[in-house]
Amino acid sequence: MGPVLAGVLQLLALTAALALVYVPLGTYMARVYTSDRHLRVEKWIYKGIGADPDTRMRWPAYLRAVLGFSLAGVLFLYLLQRLQGVLPGSLGFSSIEPAQAFNTAVSFVTNTNWQSYAGEQAMGPLVQTGGLAVQNFVSAAVGIAVAMALVRGLARTRTGDLGNFWADLVRGTVRVLLPLAFVAALVLVACGVLQNFAGIHEVGQFLGAPQQWNGGAVASQEAIKELGTNGGGYFNANSAHPFENPTPFSNLFEIFLILVIPFALTRTFGVMVGSVRQGWAILATMAAIWVGFVALMMWTEFAHHEGALRIAGASLEGKELRFGVGASSIFAVSTTLTSTGAVDSFHSSYTGFGGGITLLSMMLGEIAPGGTGSGLYGMLILAVIAVFIAGLMVGRTPEYLGKKIGAREIKLAALYILVTPALVLVFTALSMALPTPPHSMLNPGEHGFSEVLYAFTSAANNNGSAFAGLDANTDWYNTTTALAMLLGRFLPMVFVLALAGSLAGQQPVPVTAGTLRTDKPLFAGLLLGAILIIVGLTYFPALALGPLAEGLAS
Amino acid sequence: MNNAVSLTARLLGAGLRALLVLTLVTGVAYPLLVTGIAQTAFRSKADGSQITADGRVVGSSLIGQSYLLPLEKGQRTPDADLRWFQGRPANGLGANTVNTRYRLLVSGATNLAADNPVLIRQVEAARAAVVRDNSVPGHPDQVPADAVTSSGSGLDPDISPAYARLQVDRVAARNGLPAARVARLVERHTEGRTLGFMGEPRVNVLELNIALRALTASH
Incomplete structure (x- = not known):
């Protein structure tokens, strides 16, 4: 069997596994977020928080709780890193400098996990396990919570009630993420991922002096890193490191973990709005983009027609042999089409077009299937835009799921769409225009520009992967990428929750013969077209300067 | 103004309490439990x-x-x-x-x-x-x-x-x-x-x- 066929079979196996759990997991999550019972452990947690999980929240209250919780997360994580040098359980590692500590705190709270540090030499077990991994859980739970608020806005009528943030946060953590992460962590340990508290210790080598290893709770963090579409590696090499991703099976399993919740949430959405077919239409659009991009990536990576890769004979620079070109391509597309940013191979050394595909995947807004929760709400915003475009074409007031898409709704959706491109393009332009930021580039020419464009695309879309040649540990990049991450995470959430509030307050419009059916293939096609046109028009000039120029030059 | 400050403080307090409680669950209990099982069932793999x-x-x-x-x-x-x-x-x-x-x-x-x-x-x-x-x-x-x-x-x-x-x-x-x-x-x-x-x-x-x-x- 050739590597191309093996790559395709791995894609098919992954698709089959995702299909198998789609209905049970999606339906289970719908039950979790609609149930009015509280588990005993949840009651204890609510008591600890001092919050009543049955209080109904209107959108401003929901938003305030999201922001308050996230702000607390940033402060806590910042302090934890600043104090690492004097806290126990840190292997004697020094405290993190202010700009980098701020960047990292924001990065993990916003579900981005952009890393300007190398984990094994900078972060001790206390920060990794007690700080970073905790945000891996709760930032994912916040994303799902906001998505559930939007779905409730679509499903409910004549009410301001979007649910209760504390209940959504705790349930997402306790009933969805924890049990799945627990099982996943044990599977990963069984494959060979580290899980110990051995600290730094020496291990003999075949020849020469012993190696120094840094042990840690890697598997427990790896599981939630993928499952919560976080992506922050315990080690510098992330999921390319054999201690994070030891075998071809663990590699496919990690891709599965990245995709499973975002895809299944379309089912949750369908169940909650009372029509699973609506969920199918959203799923079909997501899946079409994912499969299409994986196919494109495999094509360009197997063709390997550039410079050093042609001389080498295969696109294996920055890739681990046990995964090969095929599985690395699947990982690269899956991690950038979600808000994960974990990598099992280094995107900077991909072909020019391959690197361009990872960039474009993020530029789509990470909606196919996107981050945990953020993928679903991002795609629903685009669905609103798509029905609006369709409404313009036939001259009818657009509606989605029985809700009128009026001036207020479309303004909020448009604002949502504008946030990330504005952040990406403005910060990239500033970095190119100022005298010192370009010094951080590793590679010359178009690829150097792509490194900067990639950094801000990744930060503003809360992805976290990088063209990692860029030296991002400077005050400029630590500060600007932190701002891009913060604004790219929370401004869209403001618009999503405001939209949810205005949809929930509406009286439903009766379905007539003139209503655009949003549960049909026609609509999935329309949605796909709207996404590609919006993103294409926004980013084409920037892509042309970077990866397109690089890919066409060879 | 005072109202806004006290509201922010209240929210931040609730956020911090929630974070600390969830840290106990996901940052202490969860990794310890996984380590315990891993060290019992897959000792050699968990150690590298x-x-x-x-x-x-x-x-x-x-x-x-x-x-x-x-x-x-x-x-x-x-x-x-x-x-x-x-x-x-x-x-x-x-x-x-x-x-x-x-x-x-x-x-x-x-x-x-x-x-x-x-x-x-x-x-x-x-x-x-x-x-x-x-x-x-x-x-x-x-x-x-x-x-x-x-x-x-x-x-x-x-x-x-x-x-x-x-x-x-x-x-x-x-x-x-x-x-x-x-x-x-x-x-x-x-x-x-x-x-x-x-x-x-x-x-x-x-x-x-x-x-x-x-x-x-x-x-």
């Missing part, structure tokens, strides 16, 4: 899949090592010890720049673009070295890609079966072994795709070299 040979630990089956000669006077980079099978290049491996009292292994890739002249030089140099080192007695005409490219982690434990086969004659000659014996050793240490389709066929270099040492000793 260490391999013992001749009564001492010689590394991990998951972590690639370098097989180099000791540095000679005036040398900046050590030469490869050609008695042993060589792994993939690791040009992106980082150095310990923070907390420098440790000599930690810092994983990393080169992150060089395909059209970067530096990478082109690296690949060409690696290719020339493979051809030079293995030119006894049969000239290798096809150098596999994994022999000339750095991996993502810099710690790739594996090489392709093609690269292992290419080294057989050299390794056999340097160790005074019949080439057929070494070729059989490579064959035995070649692992196919998992379930026939996952990943790529590969040879674990450390395990192969341990077996080679045993073979040489018994020969």
Whole structure:
């Protein structure tokens, strides 16, 4: 069997596994977020928080709780890193400098996990396990919570009630993420991922002096890193490191973990709005983009027609042999089409077009299937835009799921769409225009520009992967990428929750013969077209300067 | 104004309390429970899949090592010890720049673009070295890609079966072994795709070299 066929079979196996759990997991999550019972452990947690999980929240209250919780997360994580040098359980590692500590705190709270540090030499077990991994859980739970608020806005009528943030946060953590992460962590340990508290210790080598290893709770963090579409590696090499991703099976399993919740949430959405077919239409659009991009990536990576890769004979620079070109391509597309940013191979050394595909995947807004929760709400915003475009074409007031898409709704959706491109393009332009930021580039020419464009695309879309040649540990990049991450995470959430509030307050419009059916293939096609046109028009000039120029030059 | 301040303080307080409670659950109870089970059920894997040979630990089956000669006077980079099978290049491996009292292994890739002249030089140099080192007695005409490219982690434990086969004659000659014996050793240490389709066929270099040492000793 050739590597191309093996790559395709791995894609098919992954698709089959995702299909198998789609209905049970999606339906289970719908039950979790609609149930009015509280588990005993949840009651204890609510008591600890001092919050009543049955209080109904209107959108401003929901938003305030999201922001308050996230702000607390940033402060806590910042302090934890600043104090690492004097806290126990840190292997004697020094405290993190202010700009980098701020960047990292924001990065993990916003579900981005952009890393300007190398984990094994900078972060001790206390920060990794007690700080970073905790945000891996709760930032994912916040994303799902906001998505559930939007779905409730679509499903409910004549009410301001979007649910209760504390209940959504705790349930997402306790009933969805924890049990799945627990099982996943044990599977990963069984494959060979580290899980110990051995600290730094020496291990003999075949020849020469012993190696120094840094042990840690890697598997427990790896599981939630993928499952919560976080992506922050315990080690510098992330999921390319054999201690994070030891075998071809663990590699496919990690891709599965990245995709499973975002895809299944379309089912949750369908169940909650009372029509699973609506969920199918959203799923079909997501899946079409994912499969299409994986196919494109495999094509360009197997063709390997550039410079050093042609001389080498295969696109294996920055890739681990046990995964090969095929599985690395699947990982690269899956991690950038979600808000994960974990990598099992280094995107900077991909072909020019391959690197361009990872960039474009993020530029789509990470909606196919996107981050945990953020993928679903991002795609629903685009669905609103798509029905609006369709409404313009036939001259009818657009509606989605029985809700009128009026001036207020479309303004909020448009604002949502504008946030990330504005952040990406403005910060990239500033970095190119100022005298010192370009010094951080590793590679010359178009690829150097792509490194900067990639950094801000990744930060503003809360992805976290990088063209990692860029030296991002400077005050400029630590500060600007932190701002891009913060604004790219929370401004869209403001618009999503405001939209949810205005949809929930509406009286439903009766379905007539003139209503655009949003549960049909026609609509999935329309949605796909709207996404590609919006993103294409926004980013084409920037892509042309970077990866397109690089890919066409060879 | 006062109202806004007190509201913010209240929200921040609730946020902090929620964070601390959830930290106990996800940052303390969860990792401890996983570690407890992992250390009971998969002890050796949870500790890094260490391999013992001749009564001492010689590394991990998951972590690639370098097989180099000791540095000679005036040398900046050590030469490869050609008695042993060589792994993939690791040009992106980082150095310990923070907390420098440790000599930690810092994983990393080169992150060089395909059209970067530096990478082109690296690949060409690696290719020339493979051809030079293995030119006894049969000239290798096809150098596999994994022999000339750095991996993502810099710690790739594996090489392709093609690269292992290419080294057989050299390794056999340097160790005074019949080439057929070494070729059989490579064959035995070649692992196919998992379930026939996952990943790529590969040879674990450390395990192969341990077996080679045993073979040489018994020969």
